[in-house]
Amino acid sequence: QHLSQTLVSVSRQGDVLARIGGDEFAIILPSTTSEQSHSFCERIKKACQQDKIEPIYLRLNISLGYATQEGEYKEINSLLKVADRKMYQDKLFSAKSREKHFLEAFRIILAERDPHTEDHAQRLQELALSLGNKVGLSEYQLGNLKLLALLHDVGKIGIPDNILFKTYILTPSEWKKMREHSRIGYRMAKNIPDFAPIAQEILHHHEHWDGTGYPDGLKGEKIPLLSRIISIIDAYDVMQSCRPYKGG
Template sequence: MFSESRRLRDELRTTHARIAVLEAERNDYLRKDRRAGVLTLDAFREAAAAALRGTQRRGEAAALVLVDIDGFRALNGRRGAAAGDEALAAVAQRLRELVRGGDVVGRTGADELAVVMPGANLAGARGVAERLVAVLEQVGPVTVSAGIAVDSGTGQLDGLMADASAILERARIAGGNRVGAPGRQPTVEPSRGAIGALALALSERDRGTGQHAEQVVALAGAVARRLNLDAEEVERIAAAALLHDIGKVAVPDSILSKPGPLNDEEWSVMRGHSAVGEKILRAVPGLGPVARMVRHGHESWDGSGYPDGLSGHDIPLGSRIVLACDAYDAMTSTRPYRDAMSHEDAVAELAAKSGTQFDPQVVGALLGYLEDRRPVDYAARRSAAAAAAAR
């Protein structure tokens, strides 16, 4: 009888323990944002407030980093809510990898994350924010802006959030893809003069390449607008189109102006120009996203391109646009080693390689634009109509 009673008590304790574990798991599940894998807004506010009270009692510093995804609304409109969720999850994962175990990370808006860093000063918070911006600029699929606020000893979360939000807004106005911090104005986008100077250097190096770039800019801008991209992204893509061949300044004249096909060694040198172009552009503050587009300007939709063998939507959209526009202009231009193709043959080539070399959506937008801008030959139409009626 005694052993039976003890067995029942043990089973009861085991059941209570299991219930406690399940309850803890349930609470943890309810506190986590399922898309970002970080605390929900309510849970973040609760945990962050507690952390700030602790730093205030100990007389320690604390900092808050507010992170916002650049162009999030445009991304959702262009590729759907699922793409936005994927981007948010990617940013949250990178942020979690950069913060410390005691930091509090949460989702505070549709495209916004925040981290409270107990015991961190401005330099420590800035280091985390700048590493996050740099990593995302390198790997994509999106860039972010960040605003930093430092606790002055009040321990008030709302005040920190308001300060960080105001600084973040300045970073966004300056062009995004940067960190704003107290006492430091975010640098603005590189002037048109810097981009123009690089384009001039390319044109002086090879006049034909410079003229080709101008044609690609016109096509790429038209395609980007046709895809309903926002003005900021259109401008970045236009810059990538203008400078997509900037790496050719490092290619020897003997290869660049060779009147015949390149051999394997020469082709290897030529293929390296996109990576060289990226290095040149990354030396210009604020041109990181453009540099990434230039690096991947020869990736193919099916993964057979270079330098990194990216495929599909892993290739920056700007790179996919420039690739198709570059190909069309190259095919319809006379080169030292071949005559220009007709418009009809170039269009057929683009259509044939849609889904392999080229993004089908980009090809559709480019062909639609080319069709719209071609002059209508009304005389030919009347003749064709008359011939059809006669038959």
């Protein structure tokens, strides 16, 4: 109802608004060019962006597509198919934009916690792509590996500063708390659709081949492949950068 009210407020007199599915609407715009249709879609998006309804997750998030009857006559169903394809392209673009916003937010938060984090993540991404190509990962796997290089330690956001930045040996209780960062990162990632594909890899990036790692003591090939790769290059980068290794 909230969306339909927004669409009505943007529509002109004579435009025909109809629901064609559970959460899909179609609007017929008489005597409207392709450029005018594009402008109409932009007005709808602007109206949705100005939505101030609370809580925030109830605010409108919309993807749009359009098709125009110009020149040779086209069946209404063929026009709907064109508009539908454009709508899914818009949805895909919006999803990638959301992912970029999430990544940027996490990057800033991690960099604020630890000034070394940003440079470390950049080096890890380069090393990850190099090693990933060497072992023959697919493009999809390489994309996830690059994302994992940036977010594998995101759970450290939930670790207190007095533990995270301690310069001498952690006590057993502090070490137990530090180890929780992999589970914290897992919970964060699995609840964000764009990052859910690497949630298990975040959880297990401190497992060891011999089963002495954490949190689940996985051994050998039971450890996710991308987790194994990140573990190797993370240790390598730490040794190369001459800073204390707290990865465990």
